[in-house]
Each structure stands twice: as C-alpha cells, then as structure tokens.
Amino acid sequence: xxxLEVNDVHTYYGxxxxxxxxxxxxxxxxxxxxxxxxGAGKTTTLRTICGLLRPRQGSVLFRxxxxxxxxxxxxxxxxxxxxxxxxxxxxxxxxxxxxxxxxYYRQDKEGIKKDMENVFSxxxxxxxxxxxxxxxxxxxxxxxxxxxxxxxAQPRLLLLDEPSMGLAPVLVEAIFxxxxxxxxxxxxxxxxxxxxxxxxQVGHRGYVLQTGEIVLSDTAKALQxxxxxxxxxxxxx
Amino acid sequence: xxxxxxxxxxxxxxxxGILRIVILVLIVVGAYNTLSSGKYSAEAWVxxxxxxxxxxxxxxxxxxxxxxxxxxxxxxxxxxxEIFMAGAMTASFLANSFARSGFLNQSPVLAIFILLCFAGxxxxxxxxxxxxxxYRPLRGSPRLVPLITAIGASFFLQYTFRGLYGxxxxxxxxxxxxxxxxxxxxxxxxxxxLTQVFVFFCAFALMMALYWLxxxxxxxxxxxxxxENKEVAALMGINIDRIIVITFALGGFLxxxxxxxxxIYRPQGVFFRMGFFPGVKAFTAAVLGGIGSVPGAMLGGxxxxxVESLGPNxxxxxxGIPGANQLKDAIAFTMLxxxxxxxxxxxxxxxxxxKKA
Numbered sequence: 230x231x232x233l234e235v236n237d238v239h240t241y242y243g244x245x246x247x248x249x250x251x252x253x254x255x256x257x258x259x260x261x262x263x264x265x266x267x268g269a270g271k272t273t274t275l276r277t278i279c280g281l282l283r284p285r286q287g288s289v290l291f292r293x294x295x296x297x298x299x300x301x302x303x304x305x306x307x308x309x310x311x312x313x314x315x316x317x318x319x320x321x322x323x324x325x326x327x328x329x330x331x332x333y334y335r336q337d338k339e340g341i342k343k344d345m346e347n348v349f350s351x352x353x354x355x356x357x358x359x360x361x362x363x364x365x366x367x368x369x370x371x372x373x374x375x376x377x378x379x380x381x382a383q384p385r386l387l388l389l390d391e392p393s394m395g396l397a398p399v400l401v402e403a404i405f406x407x408x409x410x411x412x413x414x415x416x417x418x419x420x421x422x423x424x425x426x427x428x429x430q431v432g433h434r435g436y437v438l439q440t441g442e443i444v445l446s447d448t449a450k451a452l453q454x455x456x457x458x459x460x461x462x463x464x465x466x
Numbered sequence: 467x468x469x470x471x472x473x474x475x476x477x478x479x480x481x482x483g484i485l486r487i488v489i490l491v492l493i494v495v496g497a498y499n500t501l502s503s504g505k506y507s508a509e510a511w512v513x514x515x516x517x518x519x520x521x522x523x524x525x526x527x528x529x530x531x532x533x534x535x536x537x538x539x540x541x542x543x544x545x546x547x548e549i550f551m552a553g554a555m556t557a558s559f560l561a562n563s564f565a566r567s568g569f570l571n572q573s574p575v576l577a578i579f580i581l582l583c584f585a586g587x588x589x590x591x592x593x594x595x596x597x598x599x600x601y602r603p604l605r606g607s608p609r610l611v612p613l614i615t616a617i618g619a620s621f622f623l624q625y626t627f628r629g630l631y632g633x634x635x636x637x638x639x640x641x642x643x644x645x646x647x648x649x650x651x652x653x654x655x656x657x658x659x660l661t662q663v664f665v666f667f668c669a670f671a672l673m674m675a676l677y678w679l680x681x682x683x684x685x686x687x688x689x690x691x692x693x694e695n696k697e698v699a700a701l702m703g704i705n706i707d708r709i710i711v712i713t714f715a716l717g718g719f720l721x722x723x724x725x726x727x728x729x730i731y732r733p734q735g736v737f738f739r740m741g742f743f744p745g746v747k748a749f750t751a752a753v754l755g756g757i758g759s760v761p762g763a764m765l766g767g768x769x770x771x772x773v774e775s776l777g778p779n780x781x782x783x784x785x786g787i788p789g790a791n792q793l794k795d796a797i798a799f800t801m802l803x804x805x806x807x808x809x810x811x812x813x814x815x816x817x818x819x820x821k822k823a
Binding site: 279281300301302303305306310311313317319320321322326329330331333334378382 | 684687688690691694695697698699700701702703704705706
C-alpha cells in the first residue's frame with residue numbers, strides 16, 4: 230500500500246478547472262518531485278492533499294484512508310505536514326513559538342523538547358535565534374524555520390512547496406542537502422519545485438505537471454535524460 | 467494633469483497641517499487660561515484624573531473585546547456594547563439580592579468575585595451564541611455584510627433584554643461598606659474615592675490576566691497565530707473555529723465583568739440601551755490605541771477616559787465655552803475623528819499596508 234495515493238482528482242477555483250484528473254502515488258521512504266511551470270497546478274495539488282481545497286471529484290488516500298472529508302487542521306495529527314509556498318512563518322512570533330506551534334497537536338512535553346533539540350541540531354542557525362521574531366530573519370532562515378516547524382509534528386509525509394523560492398544558490402544547495410537528510414531519517418517527501426534541476430537530483434521519482442494534468446512520470450534519472458524535460462524545464466537544448 | 471495632482475496633495479496636507487496647529491493652539495491656550503485663572507485646586511485635578519482613570523479602565527475592558535475580535539476576524543463587532551449590557555443587567559439582579567441578604571457587605575471580596583464571574587459568563591455565552599448564529603454563517607462574505615449584521619444583532623439584543631427585564635431602569639446596590647470613603651495615605655486624605663481605586667485595580671487585574679493568557683499560554687499562542695495567518699494556523703493543527711469562539715468568549719467575559727465594575731462605580735442607569743454609549747466609546751478607545759492591538763486597547767481606554775474627564779475643565783472652560791461638562795461626549799468623538807484623520811493606525815497600531823504585505 231502506498232503512503233499517499235491521489236486518484237483522478239479534479240479541483241476547481243470557482244469555475245476554473247485547475248486540476249484535471251491528477252493521479253499520483255508516493256511510497257513510504259521516497260522523495261517524489263512534482264515539477265512544472267507557473268500555473269501548472271503544483272501548489273493546487275499540494276493544497277488539495279492537505280485539505281485546504283476540496284476536490285470535486287476523485288480521492289486522496291493516506292495510508293489507505295480517504296482523507297478528502299477531513300478538515301485541514303486534523304491532518305497534521307495523522308502525519309501530514311506541509312511547508313507552504315512562501316514559507317508561511319508567523320512573523321510576529323518568536324522562533325521558539327513557531328516551532329512549538331508545529332507541535333501544537335502533541336501532548337508529550339518530553340518528546341517535543343527532544344524534537345526541538347533535533348531541529349536545532351539540524352538547523353544550528355535557529356538555535357542562535359530562538360528568541361528572535363521570525364519576521365526579522367532572512368529568507369533562508371525563515372525557510373529553515375518553516376521546515377523545522379513541520380518536522381516538530383513528527384510527520385510521516387512532508388509536503389514541501391517551492392522550498393528554493395527566492396533563495397541564493399548557496400542556500401538552495403543547503404536546503405536540498407537538508408531535504409535529503411530529513412528523508413534519510415525516514416520522512417517521506419513530496420516536493421513541488423520550479424527548480425527542476427535541483428529537484429530531480431534529490432528525488433527518486435518525478436511527475437511533470439502541465440496545465441492541470443500529469444504529462445510525464447518516471448524515475449528522476451530517466452526524467453533528467455528525457456528530451457522534453459531537458460528542453461522545457463532544465464534549460465538544455 | 468501631473469502637476470495639478472501634486473498640487474492637490476499639498477493642499478490637503480496644508481489644510482491638515484493648519485488644522486493640527488489650530489488644535490494645538492486651542493488646547494494650549496485653553497489649558498493656560500484655566501490654569502492661570504486658578505479656578506481649580508490641585509485636589510480637584512487629582513480627583514478628575516482619578517475619575518478619568520476609573521472610567522478609562524472600564525472603557526479599556528470593553529475595548530479589548532473589539533480589538534480581540536478585530537485581530538482575528540478583521541471585523542468590528544458592533545454588538546459588543548450589548549454584550550456589556552447583557553452582563554451588567556443580568557448581574558444587577560444577583561447584586562441586589564446579595565445586598566438584601568447582607569452577603570455583599572459581609573464578604574465583599576467573595577461577593578464581587580462571584581458577581582464578576584457571573585456577569586462574565588452571561589456575556590461570554592451571549593457572545594458565543596452571537597458568533598455561532600449571526601457571524602459564522604457569514605464568514606467569507608464581503609466585510610460589509612457582517613458589519614450590517616452586527617448592527618442588526620445589536621438591536622436584537624437590546625429588545626430581547628427589554629422583553630426579558632422590562633424597559634425600566636434598574637440599579638446596582640449603593641456603595642459597598644468596604645468601599646465607602648476616600649483613599650487616605652498616612653494621615654492625608656486624597657480626593658480619590660475607594661471605589662475608583664477598586665475599579666482601577668479590578669480592571670487592571672483582568673487586563674493582566676488577559677495579557678498573560680494571550681502572551682504566555684498555548685491557547686494565546688494559537689490566537690496570535692490565527693490572527694496572523696489562518697490558513698497556515700490550520701495546517702499546524704489549530705482548529706480555527708474553536709479559536710474564534712474562544713476569542714468571542716474572552717471579549718464577552720471582559721465586557722460582562724466591566725458591566726459589574728461599571729455598576730459598582732455608577733449604580734444608576736442600568737437599562738436595555740445602556741450598552742450603546744460605552745460600546746461606541748470603547749470602540750473609539752480601541753481605534754485610538756490601534757485596533758487589533760491588545761496593549762493598544764488598554765492604553766486607548768485609559769487615554770480616552772482621561773481626556774474625557776480632563777478635557778472639559780482644562781481646555782473647554784479656558785476657551786470660555788459654556789456648559790463644558792456636557793461636552794464630554796463631543797470630546798470623545800472629536801478625538802475619534804482626529805485619530806482617523808491624523809493617525810488612522812492608532813497609538814500602538816501598525817499601518818494596514820504592513821499587515822497586508
């Protein structure tokens with residue numbers, strides 16, 4: 230049984246048909262990337278999975294259970310955590326408070342403390358800035374905070390929406406290194422990226438999205454070699 | 467066209483600048499005239515300040531309800547004055563029976579504590595019902611819609627309570643024995659009444675409790691998160707509807723408690739329309755302090771109370787305006803207009819543009 234199974238999902242914004250029958254699977258332990266241009270429906274797919282948008286048709290199975298009818302705030306305790314597009318850190322809250330909110334549904338104080346230590350050792354910058362307001366940090370630090378916050382929920386599946394957006398190339402590399410580390414620690418990752426080059430390097434498999442439909446799916450290696458992908462998303466003629 | 471556009475802007479700012487200067491001059495001249503005439507003694511001023519702070523802390527308690535709800539829903543709950551009225555009126559019956567049985571004078575601390583909790587709970591339940599029935603179905607509709615609903619709800623509550631308790635005036639029992647007389651420091655008798663001290667400290671304690679709740683507890687952290695970004699807050703596992711209900715309940719509780727404090731401070735005038743003026747004044751205070759900001763509402767309330775109490779005697783009399791004391795309300799609403807013109811974000815508020823960004 231796949232960890233996440235999206236079957237023939239149709240999502241609308243009003244009358245706009247944004248997802249036209251998306252199907253994808255994510256197996257336990259994988260890093261799966263979803264690549265595609267602007268407006269292809271990448272973010273919409275993630276928002277549908279985590280319950281912020283309700284599809285008109287289709288099903289989303291997480292560990293075999295349909296989660297379409299679950300309101301978004303119940304999904305994090307089931308094991309789905311999301312790092313939203315643009316990071317979505319709480320700017321007026323401190324770094325520690327942001328991390329505590331990631332563990333909002335949890336009751337085990339000891340475990341939360343331990344996980345906070347883990348997050349701090351994964352992102353040493355956050356330890357230095359514990360008391361600082363999140364809004365005063367740089368984009369890269371905010372991205373680290375958003376990822377650390379998601380890890381505080383002890384997710385089984387981590388949805389990452391454009392983690393490289395607006396970051397300097399050095400930081401992009403660092404973030405992708407951390408994605409791999411997180412994955413090695415046993416968290417399954419569904420990664421949405423415009424930076425197809427980086428995404429396909431860390432991903433095991435990939436799906437290519439175009440105007441609300443999946444046009445290609447293969448292993449990351451095969452996609453890197455694929456002529457269409459090279460031309461459209463990797464900038465190789 | 468282009469140059470005319472800039473001319474227009476400079477005209478507006480020119481007029482506003484002149485207005486600023488005129489107001490400042492009026493205040494300074496009025497204050498100077500009053501003070502140099504020596505009509506009021508230092509004691510009288512202390513008394514005015516004390517009554518201003520007492521009234522202001524009642525405004526502040528009510529203003530917190532406006533500001534909390536605005537912070538989370540970006541909506542002005544214009545029925546909040548009626549929530550205050552509901553607690554004040556309902557608790558007046560309990561207060562009178564406490565007074566008749568002698569409980570109020572025997573153990574005033576316990577009696578007043580029970581009264582505060584009772585009125586707070588009544589008001590909180592009404593605030594919760596209001597949110598559930600009137601506002602929640604309208605969430606996501608244009609912002610004007612819940613605003614109009616709030617005005618409707620305000621009338622609904624007024625006439626419901628008229629139906630329940632009649633249209634006559636009720637009153638709270640007269641001053642509790644323990645609060646009779648004035649504050650004395652050493653052998654010096656001050657013009658500050660003990661009731662004023664009670665009002666101020668009671669309100670202060672409630673405000674500190676709220677501040678602690680918002681800043682130091684998990685629920686408060688969730689409230690701040692929801693007010694910043696509802697969608698991400700939901701992704702963190704926060705039940706937004708529950709936080710909204712808690713917010714209304716907290717605002718309602720403070721308003722109900724303010725109703726009892728107000729009743730102890732000024733026993734008369736408890737009737738079904740008593741919520742209107744404190745409601746509008748507290749709204750003014752919330753805007754004054756910066757709506758959406760918790761410390762802002764506290765500061766705005768105290769500031770408005772002081773200005774209302776000092777303004778007529780200090781400024782208006784000095785300008786030779788007759789019947790200055792009857793112009794209290796005019797001062798309060800002039801302040802509202804001036805704040806909206808010169809500093810729409812309030813004393814502690816941030817610019818709206820920042821919030822949107």
